[in-house]
Amino acid sequence: xxxxxxxxxxxxxxxxxxxxxxxxxxxxxxxxxxxxxxxxxxxxxxxxxxxxxxxxxxxxxxxxxxxxxxxxxxxxxxxxxxxxxxxxxxxxxxxxxxxxxxxxxxxxxxxxxxxxxxxxxxxxxxxxxxxxxxxxxxxxxxxxxxxxxxxxxxxxxxxxxxxxxxxxxxxxxxxxxxxxxxxxxxxxxxxxxxxxxxxxxxxxxxxxxxxxxxxxxxxxxxx
Numbered sequence: 001x002x003x004x005x006x007x008x009x010x011x012x013x014x015x016x017x018x019x020x021x022x023x024x025x026x027x028x029x030x031x032x033x034x035x036x037x038x039x040x041x042x043x044x045x046x047x048x049x050x051x052x053x054x055x056x057x058x059x060x061x062x063x064x065x066x067x068x069x070x071x072x073x074x075x076x077x078x079x080x081x082x083x084x085x086x087x088x089x090x091x092x093x094x095x096x097x098x099x100x101x102x103x104x105x106x107x108x109x110x111x112x113x114x115x116x117x118x119x120x121x122x123x124x125x126x127x128x129x130x131x132x133x134x135x136x137x138x139x140x141x142x143x144x145x146x147x148x149x150x151x152x153x154x155x156x157x158x159x160x161x162x163x164x165x166x167x168x169x170x171x172x173x174x175x176x177x178x179x180x181x182x183x184x185x186x187x188x189x190x191x192x193x194x195x196x197x198x199x200x201x202x203x204x205x206x207x208x209x210x211x212x213x214x215x216x217x218x219x220x221x222x223x
Contacts, residue, residue: 018059019125025052026132030172034165045164046083049136050076053101056133059126060108075101088148095144102137106130110207119215127208134204135172138197143167145193152190154183175201 029048037044053075061068075098082094109130116123143164146153155166170183174197185191 015059016122016125018055019122019129022052022055022059022129023125023132025055026129026136029136030132030168034168037165043083046079049079049098052133052136053079053098056102056105056129059129060105060112071101071104082144092144092148095140099137099141099144102133102140106133106137106204109133110204110211113208113211116215119212123212123215127212130208131175131201131204134201135168135175138175138193138200139168139171142171142193142197145190149187149189152187153185171197174198177202 025048029045029052033044033048053072057068057072078094078097078101082091082098109126113123113126113130142153146155146163146167153166153170155170156162166183173180173183174194177198185194
């Protein structure tokens with residue numbers, strides 16, 4: 001633990017605050033919303049995805065760059081279009097953009113982590129957020145694909161909320177290579193998505209572990 005550096009609070013407090021906020025939002029969305037939406041029928045999922053879009057952008061942006069602001073606006077619009085769109089093509093495009101947006105945030109987390117000179121609390125929280133964002137992004141992809149092609153996965157049908165959280169559950173079970181086998185890809189395209197989800201989750205862990213171990217070893221050599 002001595003190798004984990006203390007924070008320069010004056011420099012990192014804003015980043016730490018936004019990353020802790022993002023972590024809380026992600027954890028609540030993944031673990032809390034499936035329980036709450038069982039009893040309350042309000043668009044909580046869209047609200048929390050909107051918050052995740054905004055906070056993740058702040059946590060991974062270096063200054064108020066116009067392109068980041070445009071990405072945020074497009075993503076917030078996409079969240080609500082995907083929720084209310086009746087035309088399948090509009091729902092597809094909106095959902096696909098959200099997937100791309102979250103994967104771009106993950107890439108930004110990796111870039112930020114690669115630039116850190118040592119390991120501290122902020123680095124660890126950023127690494128966790130990146131992993132959870134992969135799960136959220138791919139869960140939206142799985143949900144969108146299974147909604148367009150109901151036979152692709154053996155998910156529940158009829159209840160859109162259950163279907164959505166089946167996608168979240170399936171994605172994280174696949175990413176962690178746990179593989180209970182209760183929810184399965186059926187079609188070749190769904191199996192291809194399953195492989196992509198699993199490999200991306202593992203590749204992220206390999207890259208992050210390499211970065212963190214490298215920083216820890218570098219810190220050890222300085223002592």
